[in-house]
Structure formats: C-alpha cells, structure tokens
Amino acid sequence: MLNGSVIKLSNAVLLLIAVLILNFALIHVAPGDPVEVLVGEMGGATPEQIADLRAHFGLDRPLYIQIATYLGRVVQGDLGYSLYYDQPVTQLIAGRVGPTLLLVGTALLSAILVCTVLGVFSAQKRRSVLSHLVTVLSLAGFSAPAFWVGIMLILLLSVAIPILPISGMSSSDGAASGVMYVLDVLHHLILPALTLALIYLAFYSRLSRASMLEVLESDYVRTARAKGLPRRLVIYKHALRNAVLPVVTFAGLQFGQVISGAVLVETVFAWPGLGTLAFESILRRDTPTLLGILFFSSVMVVAMNLLTDFLVRRIDPRIKAQ
Amino acid sequence: MSGKLLSVRNLEIAFRSGGEEIPVVRDLSFDLDHGETLGIVGESGCGKSVTALSLIGLVPNPPGRISKGEILFEGEELVKAGERRLTQVRGNDISMVFQEPMTSLNPVYTIGEQIAETARAHFGLSQSKAWARAVEMLSLVGIPSPDKRAHDYPHQLSGGMRQRVMIAIALVCEPKILIADEPTTALDVTVQAQIFDLFRDLQKKIGAAIILITHDIGVVAQMTDRVLVMYAGRKIEEGPVADFVRDPRHPYTRGLVSCIPRLAMPPDDEPAPLFEIPGVVPAPRELNRPGCAFAPRCASAFGKCRSQDPALHAAGDGRAVACWLETEGNAA
Known part of the structure; x- marks a missing residue:
C-alpha cells in the first residue's frame, strides 16, 4: 500500500514535468512573444533595443536551455515574473486561487449533490416526468456553450428580473465588511456557480441515472430486498x-474540463479568479503567468486524480486488493 | 384454514411485452408442509424462478405482476399484502438463496455486515449482538475462523464460500421457508455436494421447509420429499419423490428422468447414448394455441393432445398428472 503510494506520487511528479515541458514548447511555437507586446506598449523600439530585451529575459538562448532554466526555478518554487502585472507569478496566482476554488468547489459540490439526488429518484421511476427531464436537461446542458448559458442567466436574473449582480465578486463600493462582506460575495457567487454547475450537471446527472438504473437491477440489490431490508436501506x-x-x-478524471469551464465562466462574469487571469495573460502574451497558471492547473488536476483514486478505494474494497 | 404452511392457489404471473400481457405461469397450485422439502423441476424458462420470486413479492414489476390467484402463508394472503408487510416476511419468515453466488452479495460491504444487517432489520438487535450472531451463522454454515472471515469482502471468498454466506444470510432469522433457486448451478460438483449436505443439516437444526428449484433430477432424488414438475408455466405432474423417480407418469417427466446419465457400463463396453427430449420449451407467446403445451415434443401425443389442454388428474397417493394418456391412455 505504502509502496503503491510512492509509485503513484513519483508518477505524478514525472507527469507534471512532462506537462511543463510540453506547455513551454507549445507556447514557444505560438507566434508572438512578450517582447513584441512590451515593445508595442512602449511605442516602438530599435532592433538593438529589442535584442537587448530578448537577451535580458533569456529569450535569445536555445529552447532547451530556456526550458531547463525554467524547470530549475519551478523546483525552487519560483514560477517567474510577470512582465505585465509587474509581480512574481506565484504571488499573482496566490491572489487569484481563492476565488477560483470558491467558484469551482461550490459548483462541483452542488452539481454532484444534485445529480446524485436526481439519479436516485429518476432511476426509481424511469418513466416519470423527472426521469425524462433529466435526459432532456442533460442533453441541453451538453449542447449549450457555457458562456451562452452564463449570458442568458445574466439576462434573466440580473437584467429582466434584477435580483442578482451581473459580474464581479463583491460590490464596487467596498464598504461592506465582516458578515456583510461574506454575504455580498455569496450573492455574487450564485450566478457564476449556477452556470458552472449546470455544465457539470449535464455530465453527471445522466451518468448517475444510468449507473443507478444498472445497480438497481443487480443481483445484490435483489438480495438486499429478499433479506427484507426496508426500501430506504436498499436504496x-x-x-x-x-x-x-x-x-x-468520472468527476475526478474530468477535473481538467472543470477548470477549462471555469475559465469561460469567470470571463463572462468577470470573476477575479485564475480563469480571468489566464484569459488576460493570453491576450497580453504574458508567457510566465500563462505558464504558471497552466502548471498550477496541472498540479490541481494531478492532485484531484490522486484524491479520486483515494476516494474510490475507500468506497470500493475490491480495488484495494488489486 | 388448512394447517398448511404455504398454500399457493391458481397462481398466474404475467409479463407485459409489446403492449399485451403474457402469462408465464398459469393456474399453479401447490402446498408446502412444515419441515417438508419440495422440489420444483423443469427446463430453463418454464417459470420456476419467477414462481419462487412471487412467493416473496419480488416479481420484477414492471413488466411482471401476479395477475391471478393467491399465496397463503400460514393462512395469510400475500399477493395483496402491502410492501411493508412483505418486507417483514422476506428474510424473516420466507427467505431465498439465489443461483448466482458471485454477484448476489454486495461487493462494498463485509460479509459479516451483510448477515448482521438482516438480523438487525428483523430482530432489532444492537450492532454488537447482530455481529456476534453473524459470526455464529458463519460458523454454522461451515466457514473456518468465522470471527476473522466476517471482516472479509465477498471478492475475497470463493464461489462455494459465497454461497455459504448467502445461506447464512437466508437462515439468520430462522425462517419457516427457505427457497433455494438452483443454489448450486454455478458451483463445482464437489462443492455442490457440500452445499446440499449443509442444507440437510441446517434443515434438521432449524426445522425450515425448503423449496428447492433445480433442473438436476439427481439432486431432486436425494434432497426432496415431494416433486412438482413444471412445463411452460404449468404444473404437469406432482407426487412423492420415490414415485417420481421410479414411475414417472407424464411423458415429459419420463423424459427428464431418462436424461440422467447412467454410470453402469453395459457388457459390450459401449456407453448408452444420452437420452434427450427433442425441441425446446415453447415461448410463453406461443402458448395461445389449443392443446397440451408439450404435445409438439411428445412422442406419445395423439389427436386430442393437439386440440385440448389436459387438466390435472389425481393419480392416487398424493400424485397428480396432467396428461391425456392418464385418462384415455390407450393410444400410446
């Protein structure tokens, strides 16, 4: 067991290094570099100045040296320095990770909770209205893009019936404090969390319904009934x-999707999280920030996979044996 | 009320398929006495298992339901009993062991827990008392070091061991009736013998009546007191087991008994070919036509067999046969 965990962890580290190298190479392949953007904002520069800048940031050296330098720094916990925000990337990410975790966590938990309940009830009465509703909703959720759903919700609940704020994480006056601040944030959280949760719901409700249907037909559920257990216990x-x-x-393995969904939803709702930061850093060609976010996301995905693994082991004793 | 433990009267079980209800068990009546072992035999698809499920109200619904008849358990009607009452009966008064030991236990709970929860549900035992009872049951069904094994999960046990656990679950509340639906079909022959020994032992200890569903005539001969032969959802012969083996009356029963392979070698060293009944059990949908359901496969069938369905006919000492040969038996 301990041995297995060590192997899993070292695999995870190797995977992260591979992801890092790949990210670095991919961004390098994309046209444009931070110096061009910087120069653009400075209002132009001579070719010598540009070359100087490139040399200053180490962009003139061969790719593998750049990668090695970057890797070396990452190991020491240094994700580089954002040219655009004029801040260390680690600081930048640390400042944004809270809102993202709040948003993603709320959406994911409520989606899993709701879909489990939906699954349980719709599977028991598979010809009921609820059961068909699950199928239709999940189809709609699959087909509708996240940003569109977000905008429609804004139109409905912030414009037509103005009960929820359009965007941001707190009211702009910044006067609220203490409990009022928390309530204010929660008020702002509802719409983006709902939008994100709807995407996950589409994924999970179908799955949980199908899985529940299958299990209800299983021999051991029949045994449980034949033993004379009350319905509550059987279900x-x-x-x-x-x-x-x-x-x-599925939720664990799809965590990457969860993050990419968050980027879209955060952008639509101007939620000050990692998603908006990623979006902005792409526009600004802010390579260190983008790389930092990508790295951080992959750490989260890997961590989530390990956690899923652990959870599944807790739920199903058969897996421990293998 | 008669003193019968279980009395099934004119039972009909129908399944809805393609907009119409098709009966898969028709006009089935039988009794079960205290401590008796009744064998129900017949080929696959003749309605044995669904009959067994109906006794504890577990016919898969939809699409199936008990469409006619009554099931009297100690005089109490179970067909119209509510789910709450059936929950009390299941596992406590009437319990069941299934055909598939590999999949009939829940993979995510320990076997101890799966036995103990049954005792908790029916007797309201505390956690520790129910666990002690589970360990006791495991030792009763012959599982070595039961106090350790109780913490095992089903996947850690062999098929035979799992079936023992299923039996422990079925017997933990000392039911009055144990229904065993082909309990050894999925097991090795040597394990089969052990399981049947166990059944016999436990029946003595607990005094339960057993309904043994099987298509193995050898098992029937060894285990049961009385036999009921089903064909295409109907009872076609019933009687004491000795008569059934020695003197089967219905051509189908005769066929079944002849299907037992004989180990004795004839002098010419050439084993006799295995007997088989030609054809297969008709699908319930095909049974709308007149005549005996077995007629198309019957070597002794004559004119009347194809036009009229024979009723069950008493044939002395608790025997009954549904065959025209019994009443007009000259054409054979």
Whole structure:
C-alpha cells in the first residue's frame, strides 16, 4: 500500500514535468512573444533595443536551455515574473486561487449533490416526468456553450428580473465588511456557480441515472430486498454506494474540463479568479503567468486524480486488493 | 384454514411485452408442509424462478405482476399484502438463496455486515449482538475462523464460500421457508455436494421447509420429499419423490428422468447414448394455441393432445398428472 503510494506520487511528479515541458514548447511555437507586446506598449523600439530585451529575459538562448532554466526555478518554487502585472507569478496566482476554488468547489459540490439526488429518484421511476427531464436537461446542458448559458442567466436574473449582480465578486463600493462582506460575495457567487454547475450537471446527472438504473437491477440489490431490508436501506445503503462509484471516478478524471469551464465562466462574469487571469495573460502574451497558471492547473488536476483514486478505494474494497 | 404452511392457489404471473400481457405461469397450485422439502423441476424458462420470486413479492414489476390467484402463508394472503408487510416476511419468515453466488452479495460491504444487517432489520438487535450472531451463522454454515472471515469482502471468498454466506444470510432469522433457486448451478460438483449436505443439516437444526428449484433430477432424488414438475408455466405432474423417480407418469417427466446419465457400463463396453427430449420449451407467446403445451415434443401425443389442454388428474397417493394418456391412455 505504502509502496503503491510512492509509485503513484513519483508518477505524478514525472507527469507534471512532462506537462511543463510540453506547455513551454507549445507556447514557444505560438507566434508572438512578450517582447513584441512590451515593445508595442512602449511605442516602438530599435532592433538593438529589442535584442537587448530578448537577451535580458533569456529569450535569445536555445529552447532547451530556456526550458531547463525554467524547470530549475519551478523546483525552487519560483514560477517567474510577470512582465505585465509587474509581480512574481506565484504571488499573482496566490491572489487569484481563492476565488477560483470558491467558484469551482461550490459548483462541483452542488452539481454532484444534485445529480446524485436526481439519479436516485429518476432511476426509481424511469418513466416519470423527472426521469425524462433529466435526459432532456442533460442533453441541453451538453449542447449549450457555457458562456451562452452564463449570458442568458445574466439576462434573466440580473437584467429582466434584477435580483442578482451581473459580474464581479463583491460590490464596487467596498464598504461592506465582516458578515456583510461574506454575504455580498455569496450573492455574487450564485450566478457564476449556477452556470458552472449546470455544465457539470449535464455530465453527471445522466451518468448517475444510468449507473443507478444498472445497480438497481443487480443481483445484490435483489438480495438486499429478499433479506427484507426496508426500501430506504436498499436504496441508500446497497444501491447508492455502488452507483456513486462511476460518478466519483468520472468527476475526478474530468477535473481538467472543470477548470477549462471555469475559465469561460469567470470571463463572462468577470470573476477575479485564475480563469480571468489566464484569459488576460493570453491576450497580453504574458508567457510566465500563462505558464504558471497552466502548471498550477496541472498540479490541481494531478492532485484531484490522486484524491479520486483515494476516494474510490475507500468506497470500493475490491480495488484495494488489486 | 388448512394447517398448511404455504398454500399457493391458481397462481398466474404475467409479463407485459409489446403492449399485451403474457402469462408465464398459469393456474399453479401447490402446498408446502412444515419441515417438508419440495422440489420444483423443469427446463430453463418454464417459470420456476419467477414462481419462487412471487412467493416473496419480488416479481420484477414492471413488466411482471401476479395477475391471478393467491399465496397463503400460514393462512395469510400475500399477493395483496402491502410492501411493508412483505418486507417483514422476506428474510424473516420466507427467505431465498439465489443461483448466482458471485454477484448476489454486495461487493462494498463485509460479509459479516451483510448477515448482521438482516438480523438487525428483523430482530432489532444492537450492532454488537447482530455481529456476534453473524459470526455464529458463519460458523454454522461451515466457514473456518468465522470471527476473522466476517471482516472479509465477498471478492475475497470463493464461489462455494459465497454461497455459504448467502445461506447464512437466508437462515439468520430462522425462517419457516427457505427457497433455494438452483443454489448450486454455478458451483463445482464437489462443492455442490457440500452445499446440499449443509442444507440437510441446517434443515434438521432449524426445522425450515425448503423449496428447492433445480433442473438436476439427481439432486431432486436425494434432497426432496415431494416433486412438482413444471412445463411452460404449468404444473404437469406432482407426487412423492420415490414415485417420481421410479414411475414417472407424464411423458415429459419420463423424459427428464431418462436424461440422467447412467454410470453402469453395459457388457459390450459401449456407453448408452444420452437420452434427450427433442425441441425446446415453447415461448410463453406461443402458448395461445389449443392443446397440451408439450404435445409438439411428445412422442406419445395423439389427436386430442393437439386440440385440448389436459387438466390435472389425481393419480392416487398424493400424485397428480396432467396428461391425456392418464385418462384415455390407450393410444400410446
């Protein structure tokens, strides 16, 4: 068991290094570099000045040396310096990670909760209105792009019926403090979290319904009924724990999607998280920031996979044995 | 009320398929006495398993339902009983062991817990008392070091061991009736013998009546007191097991009994070819036509067999046969 964990962890580290190198190479391949943008904002420069700047940032050296230098710094916890924001990237990310985690966490948890409930109920009455509603909603959720859903929700709940704020994370006057501030943030959280949750719901509700349907037909559920267990125990003890497995696995493996969804939703709602930061840094050709965010995201995805692995082991004893 | 433990009267079970209801079990009546072992035999698809499920109200619904008849358990009607009452009966008064030990236990709970929860549900035992009872049951069904094994998960046990656990679950509340639906089909022959020994032992200890569903005539001969033969959803013969083996009356039963391979070698050292009944059990949908359901496969069928369905006919000492040969048996 301990041995297995060590292997998993070292695999994860290797994976992260590979992701880093790949990210670096991909960004290098894309046209344009930070110096061009910088020069553009300075209002032009002579070719000598540009070459100087390139040399200053180490951009004139061969790619593999740049990568090695970057890797060396990352190992020491240094993700570089953002030219545009004039701040170390680690500081920049640290300042933005809170809002993103709040948004993604809220959306993910509520989506999993709601979809489990939907799955349980719709699977028991598979010809009911609720059951068909799950299918339709999930189809719609799959097909509708996140930003569009976000904009429609804004039009509905902020413009037509103005009960929720359009964007941002807190009211601009900044007067609120303490409990009022928390409530203010929560008020702003509703719309983006709802939008993001709808995307996940589309993924998970179908899955949890299908999985529940399958489990309800299984021999061990029949055994549970034949033993004379009350319905509550049959459903929530015997069926649900087995049915939830694929949902947990899927949610863990799809965590990358979760982050990319967050980028779109944060942008639409001007939510001051990593997503907006990523979006801005792409526009500004702010390579260090972008690389930093990509690296940080991959760390989160890998961590999430490890966590999923752990959870699945807790739920299903069969996996421990293998 | 008669003193019968279980009395099934004119049971019909129908499944909805393509807009119409098709009966898969028709006009089935039988009784079960205290402590008796009744064998229900027949080929796959003749309605044995669904009959068993109907006794504890577990016919998959939809699409199936009990469309006619009654099931009297100690005089109490179970067909119209509510789910709440059935929950009390299941596992406590009537319990069931299934055909598939590999998939019938929940993979995510320990076997101890799966036995203990049954005791908790019916007897309201505390966690620790129910666990102690589970360990006791495991030792009763012959699982070595039961106090350790109780913490195992199903995947850590072999098929035979899992079936023992299923039996422990079925017997933990000392039911009055144990239904065993082909309990050894999925197991090795040597393990089969062990499981049947176990059934016999436990029946003595607990005094439960057993309904043993099987298509293995050898098992029926060894295990049961009385046999009920089903064909295409109907009872076609019933009687004491000795008569059933020695003197089968219905051509189908005769066929079944002849299907037992004989180990004795004839002098010419050439084993006799295995007997088989030609054809297959008709699908329930095909049974709308008149006549005996077995007629198309029956070597002794004559004119009347194809036009009229024979009713069950008493044939002395608790025997009954549904065959025209019994009443007008001259054409054979």
